Amino acid sequence: MSAENPLEKKIVPTWIRPNLETERGEIERVIREFLGQEPTEEKTSNIINILESASVIDLSYEDWRHLENTESFQYIRPGHVEDAEKVVEDKNEKLPPDNKRDFKAVLNGFNNGGKMECPTILRDKDGRLHLVSGNTRLMIARALGITPKVIIGEIK
Secondary structure: OOOOOOOOOOOOEEEOOOHHHHHHHHHHHHHOOOOOOOOOHHHHHHHHHHHHHHHHHEOOHHHHEEEOOOOOOOOOOOOEEEEHHHHHHHOOOOOHHHOOOOOHHHHHHHHHOOOEEOOOOOOOOOOOOEEEHHHHHHHHHHHOOOOEEOOOOOOE
């Protein structure tokens, strides 16, 4: 609580490890787009194992700034939730109905200190960072001024 407003509450979500089995489609996309390989069951399982064994850490400013395939750093201004909402709305227009993001539900989860799955990231052997899952969570965290907890798996 700040000295200026004793009723102000600090938003602190509870970060939890994601269920990576539900992210298989995203992992296959990453194998194809980021690693430039054809996804196989073995490659997908290997990425899941890498992510499952990675630690939950704070996403550093430097890593966030260099993270590929996310609008969360460049286009979202801290303190401007409307920036994140607009990006999600624009993305939802291009997604099938069963894959649309529920911005308001995620925002409510943050505002109520709910459980948030950590975004997942892969770092390749050259140091490039690629978001696997959690773009909406990253955008909302940035808009709310929250340092997100993430999982960064290292590809050797």
